[in-house]
Amino acid sequence: MNKLKYLIIHCTATQEGRELTAADIVKMHTSPPPSGRGWSQVGYSDMIHLTGLVTNLVPYNEDGIVQPREVTNGALGLNGVARHVVYVGGVERDGKTPKDTRTEKQLLSLRNYVNHVIAAHPEIQILGHNQVAAKACPSFSVPVWLKAIGVNEKNIYKKN
Numbered sequence: 621m622n623k624l625k626y627l628i629i630h631c632t633a634t635q636e637g638r639e640l641t642a643a644d645i646v647k648m649h650t651s652p653p654p655s656g657r658g659w660s661q662v663g664y665s666d667m668i669h670l671t672g673l674v675t676n677l678v679p680y681n682e683d684g685i686v687q688p689r690e691v692t693n694g695a696l697g698l699n700g701v702a703r704h705v706v707y708v709g710g711v712e713r714d715g716k717t718p719k720d721t722r723t724e725k726q727l728l729s730l731r732n733y734v735n736h737v738i739a740a741h742p743e744i745q746i747l748g749h750n751q752v753a754a755k756a757c758p759s760f761s762v763p764v765w766l767k768a769i770g771v772n773e774k775n776i777y778k779k780n
Contacts, residue, residue, distance in 0.1 A: 624684050626702040626777065627737050627746045628695050629730070630664060631710025631758040636721040640708050642667060642675045649693065663693045664706040666733070672725030674733060682740045695752050705733060710759040718756035731769050738775055747777030 632640055647655075649662045667675045680690040686700055694704030707730060709721035722730065737744055748762030749755055766776045 621688070622686050622701045624686050624701060624703060624741055625743075625745060626698055627734070627744055628698065628702050628704050628749055628752070629746065629758045629762050630694060630704055630706040630749045631721075632667075632706055632708050633710050633718075633757060633759075634708060635711055635715050636709055636713050636719060637670070638709075639670050640667075642677055645677065645706070659693050661691065661693055664704040665690070665692050666703075666705045668705065668707040668726050668729050668733070670708050670723050670726065672723070672729040674729055684741055695749055698752060703737070705730070707758065710757060718759040720758075720760035722760070734766070734769070734771065738771065742775075744775060745777040746771065746775055751777060751779070 632645065634640060645664065645667060646662050649657050649659045652658045662677050665676070665678050665680055667677055669675065678690060678692050680703065691699050692704050693699055695702060707722055707726050710718060711721070712719045734746060746762065746766055749757040751762065763776050
């Protein structure tokens with residue numbers, strides 16, 4: 621059990637406008653290869669749909685401690701101290717090119733989500749998956765967006 625330190629933002633890396641269900645994400649992550657990744661646990665705690673609806677994928681509490689049952693597989697090396705949230709989208713309609721595809725409703729939900737997490741965990745650092753892995757995910761600059769929505773500098777992950 622470790623103290624919660626990070627909120628990591630992800631995208632599903634699916635085509636713009638293509639909705640996914642929670643079951644789709646669970647299947648992608650936990651089914652054996654080649655259809656899935658074969659993980660024992662899904663990669664995200666919560667998912668933000670195109671409509672802005674937030675779906676919890678792995679139950680957790682707000683105590684600030686990452687219990688073993690709360691660990692999700694979103695970013696190698698940080699999972700034991702992080703919560704992961706994913707928005708549906710992140711790729712152009714071509715299925716390959718990274719793109720910030722967040723809908724207005726997703727933007728509002730993600731903003732509210734971030735503000736809720738900061739209120740519950742004032743020392744948390746927020747970052748994009750691309751800041752700790754060689755990936756385009758979440759297909760936008762999390763630090764730039766956080767500054768634009770008024771998040772305190774102390775909550776914006778600085779390392780790159």
